[in-house]
Amino acid sequence: QPQDRPQARSTGERVLVLIKPDAVQRRLTGEILRRIEAKGYELVALRVLTPDAATLAAHYAEHVTKPFYPGVVDYMTSGPVVAAVVAGQRVVEGVRSLMGATDPTTAAPGTIRGDLGRDWGTSAIQNLVHGSDSAESAAREIAIWFPELT
Numbered sequence: 001q002p003q004d005r006p007q008a009r010s011t012g013e014r015v016l017v018l019i020k021p022d023a024v025q026r027r028l029t030g031e032i033l034r035r036i037e038a039k040g041y042e043l044v045a046l047r048v049l050t051p052d053a054a055t056l057a058a059h060y061a062e063h064v065t066k067p068f069y070p071g072v073v074d075y076m077t078s079g080p081v082v083a084a085v086v087a088g089q090r091v092v093e094g095v096r097s098l099m100g101a102t103d104p105t106t107a108a109p110g111t112i113r114g115d116l117g118r119d120w121g122t123s124a125i126q127n128l129v130h131g132s133d134s135a136e137s138a139a140r141e142i143a144i145w146f147p148e149l150t
């Protein structure tokens with residue numbers, strides 16, 4: 001139990017976060033983790049790796065047939081990502097709120113994507129960060145990126 005947050009409770013709610021290759025290349029890993037930690041969430045697992053096509057196809061199962069998916073593969077395999085499991089009450093909602101909307105050009109200022117992202121004219125939308133969109137997605141994605149946790 002964290003000593004500096006006497007009301008904090010461990011609920012077991014978890015989310016998968018990916019700090020995408022553009023963010024790692026731009027040295028924004030620390031800034032993004034800082035925002036997640038400063039919000040009050042707990043980092044429970046962290047790994048640096050360059051994803052392979054099979055991992056991405058599992059992760060983005062809902063998108064593999066979409067026209068933009070080849071661009072997503074090029075983007076997401078272009079360099080290392082930082083994968084994290086983050087925990088806390090309502091953390092799925094909270095991380096989605098911190099991230100902002102998918103398109104960084106119009107994502108709200110104050111969010112990670114809104115403050116730090118832009119359109120670079122690339123085929124995939126480069127938007128710095130991934131966060132699971134539901135508790136069910138989080139469980140499925142954590143099993144892909146951190147099989148040892150499940």
Ligand code: GDP
Nearest residue numbers: 068071072101102123124125126127130131133
């Ligand atoms: P997210 O949950 O906000 O990351 O958005 P989605 O789950 O809808 O999409 C997954 C990722 O695919 C996004 O973060 C983008 O990198 C990319 N993407 C989504 N929609 C589009 C699109 O319409 N065009 C392109 N080029 N990329 C997209």
Ligand code: MG
Nearest residue numbers: 130131132133
């Ligand atoms: Mg998504």
